[in-house]
Each structure stands twice: as C-alpha cells, then as structure tokens.
Amino acid sequence: METNILYTHKDLVEKSKSGNRNSQYQLYELYVDAMYNISMRMLGIKEDAEDVVQESFIEAFKNIKSFRYESTFGSWLKRIVINKSINHLKLKKIPITPLDQHEYHISEEVNDPVVSNDINKIKDGIKILPNGYRQIISLYLIEGYDHIEIAEILGITTSTSKSQYHRAKKKLIEIVNTL
Known part of the structure; x- marks a missing residue:
C-alpha cells in the first residue's frame, strides 16, 4: 500500500482540527526540535528562537483548520516558523546569525584539514555577507526552499530571489x- 507523504500524521492533524489538545501536544512533540533548529539558525539567540517557536505553534494551532494538505504539515509549520523568524x-533589526555555533556536526565529521578549513571559510564568508544576501543563502542552501517559496516568504518576485541568490x-x- 502506497502512502502519500502529504498526509503524514493526518490522524493527529484531523484530531487537532477538532480541538483535541492531546493530538496538538503530540504534533508539538514531533516537530518542536526541528522548528527550534530552524529558528535558532536564523536568530542565533536561544531565548528569541524559543519564543518564535512557541508563537509559531500557537499560530499554527489557531489556524490549523486552514491547513488543506497542499504540503506536509511539517512544511506548513516550517513556513510559519521562518516567517515569524x-x-x-x-x-x-538583528542580522541573521552565523552558522558556526549550530553546525558542530560538520566539523566533527570532517577529518581532512583542507576540507575543514574550507567549511570554516564558507561559514566565515556567510557571516560577512550583507543581511539580504545572508537571508537568501540561508533560505535556499540551508533551509532548502526553492525560489518560488523564497519569493513568497520574503514578499519579492521569483526573479528577484534568483538574481539575489546568484549575486x-x-x-x-x-x-x-x-x-
């Protein structure tokens, strides 16, 4: 039997739509760590990331009846977290945080000093980028959004997203x- 990924956790989502707090808590438990990591990468301040995640879940559960399975619940929630961040x-007016505090697993996995040095150069380079460029790089390369999604998130055109990314x-x- 083939399952459609859009309907992942459908039973929990449907129960949450009807106001079941236990189902909402189960969804929260399933997604809170991933959403925190997304917000933390963008904000860099633990307390701010925690606040944004909490606000995102409140908004998600308040508006869950509008969720129509056009994407996965996780993608829908991720968009809320990124928009709030x-x-x-x-x-x-805080610049997007550098990645070096949150990507320890990369340098721990790399044993080649040349590769490790390149990764550190890239992290340092991202720190130096202007805020707009850093946002586009983070959304496209790190969060995995395509240019259509980035345009929607940032309120710009798709072609602007593409040109900003290339620049x-x-x-x-x-x-x-x-x-």
Missing part, C-alpha cells in the same frame, strides 16, 4: 577566496 529579525553566491565566492 524573519519578522522578528525585521522588528529587532549572494558570487559575493560569497569572492569573500571565501580572500580569506
């Missing part, structure tokens, strides 16, 4: 080559 950055990538290569 971006709004938080805009309100506080950001070019700038990142320049920075990495000078480090």
